[in-house]
Amino acid sequence: MKKVGIMSMQRIANYGSFLQAYALKQLIEELGHKVVFVDYHVGTPIVTENADSKNKFVRKLERGLETLQYQAPLSHKLSFIRYKQSFSNKYMPFLGITNEMNYNPTLDCLVIGSDEVFNCIQKNSNVGYSTELFGKDNHANRLITYAASFGNTTLEKLEKYQKANEIGNLLKKFDAISVRDANSGSIVRRLTGEEPVYCLDPVLTYDYMNCCNRIPRIKATEKYLILYAYAGRISNNEADWIAGYAKEKKLKVYAIGGIQKCADRFIDCSPFEVLAYFRNAEEVITDTFHGSIFSIITHRPFTTLIRKSVGNSYGNEEKLSDMLNRLGLTECMTTKVEDAVRINQHPVDYERVDDFLQKQREIAKEYLQKNIGGRHGKHIED
Structure with a gap:
């Protein structure tokens, strides 16, 4: 049994971050290893324009005030604030995470990923620019990634902010690199000359619906549409259109993950209950990566809204287009919410999707088994 660390976005209070971290933990434990989560020191963001406050208290206050300004029922706003405030205390214990930070532990192997661990050209002060996310100053015998993503950080942005050489030198010290999308693969290839292994996000790789015994059975008392968006x-x-669409189909709108103007209910639930709610939904509208994945693993009709990146504003087109293209589900994405009428009435061939996922799960298992248990390679500690 090896001691394996996972460095990810495990402390971010949202369902996608939690479920991908939990899934990767399960995948590695199934190989017979002991898993701990590893923290990184948050750095100063590269993009300072409109950057979030560095002060955690100020940040929480600003976000609470921002929440109160959204167009949504007051009860939903208060529930959303409580959900955010209580998320860590309620759910981090499932990952074995405490309030005490776990920096630089001695490990047999450190796995960096999944999630947007390499998305370093951004203004999020929760993450900032941290070279530890690229393996610097670790105390592990082996250093690998799993389905790591640069998000909407491109090679052009790395060069613009003069970080390409530093990142390239750090990437060359990894024993193995796995990415989840074409943009990340291209950056790794161009900075290191090595071809990374493509692995799907852990929420797709770990068979939640058949293997996780924490997902409850929820009895639906009404038919509903899930709107999963920040x-x-x-x-x-868009909200007005969704309200009319749901009313015409005699569906209630359940908002999960964020409050929405058109929602009949804001659902504050555990990450595992999220999947139970998705499983019972009539259909889904989302503009998030993991909202799309939750729809796929629960076999729901879904429409994914693509948001374009403009300047330093955060879009989702790179990662969503790439993921849905790999799964052969490009017909589920659009830039116009009105297309949900057409998209959600056509059944998805989930038998074909599941066959593809099964093959990808074998690739991921083989990658982890080979590279966690492999002999020490080219990694050099600084």
């Missing part, structure tokens, strides 16, 4: 990203026009 608060503030669904426009008023």
